[in-house]
Amino acid sequence: PAVRGGALPPAQLAMLSLLTLALFEVVGPLPEALAQWHATLGAGARVFELADTPPPFVEPRVGAAVPAAPDIAFQGVRLRYAEDAQWALEGIDLTLAAGARLAVVGASGAGKSSLLGALLKLYPVQAGRVLFGGEPLEALRGDDLRRRIAVIAQHPMLFNLSLWDNVLLAAPEAGADRIERAVHLAQLDG
Structure with missing residues (x-):
């Protein structure tokens, strides 16, 4: 009736029809976005919690020189991820000569990743010490240390x-x- 009566030009009627369809495209994703909102808030809170957590290591301002061909030694190493958790590593004594290769194999939960994490300064050990070329890990900067170690993960990324x-x-x-x-x-x- 509005088009026949001249109150609404035919082009504007077509535009209103297309506008309605376009609005569905804009509004359609909103329910999914709202569903993800709570997960996003939780992830953001976790990021801020991690940002406020002190690092497990205090890096030296100037680290000791990382040896080119180091021996690696674990001496009585004990590591766990939380104070009330089971030991991931307990009493590890291991010496690896410079240039040697080592394959660490074992069942899930045996401590393979924990051993590597301790060597790479990703996790602090609670007892014992790890030496890299005779230097305790505390004397080395983590980035410098990790540049000297090659790791082939089970699922490389x-x-x-x-x-x-x-x-x-x-x-x-x-x-x-x-x-x-x-x-x-x-x-x-x-």
């Missing part, structure tokens, strides 16, 4: 970047020759 950029994450100072050599050694250049 790559970031959604080029292979080149993934290598640069581990060694930001690497030049083209070094990156190409690493890619070749990993047999990823074929």
Whole structure:
């Protein structure tokens, strides 16, 4: 009636119909967004909680020089993740000569990841000590230490970047020759 009576031009009627459809596209995702809102708030609270948690290690301002070919020694190491938790590592004594390779195998929960986490300064040990080239881990900066250790995880992760950029994450100072050599050694250049 409004179009026939001249009160509403035909083009505006078509526009109103399309506007209604467009509004459904805009409003349609809102229920899903509201459903995710509480999960997002919980994740944000956890991020702030972690940001307020003191780090498990106090890094030295200037770390000791990390040896190029170090021996690794665990001496009476005990580690647990919480004060009331079971020991993840208990009384570990291990010496690994420079250049040696070690495969750590065992059932889930046996302490494989904990052993590696202690070596990489990801978790503090509650007793004993870990030496890297004769230096206690407390004397070394974590980033410097982790640059000297290669780990092949059961489920390796790559970031959604080029292979080149993934290598640069581990060694930001690497030049083209070094990156190409690493890619070749990993047999990823074929």
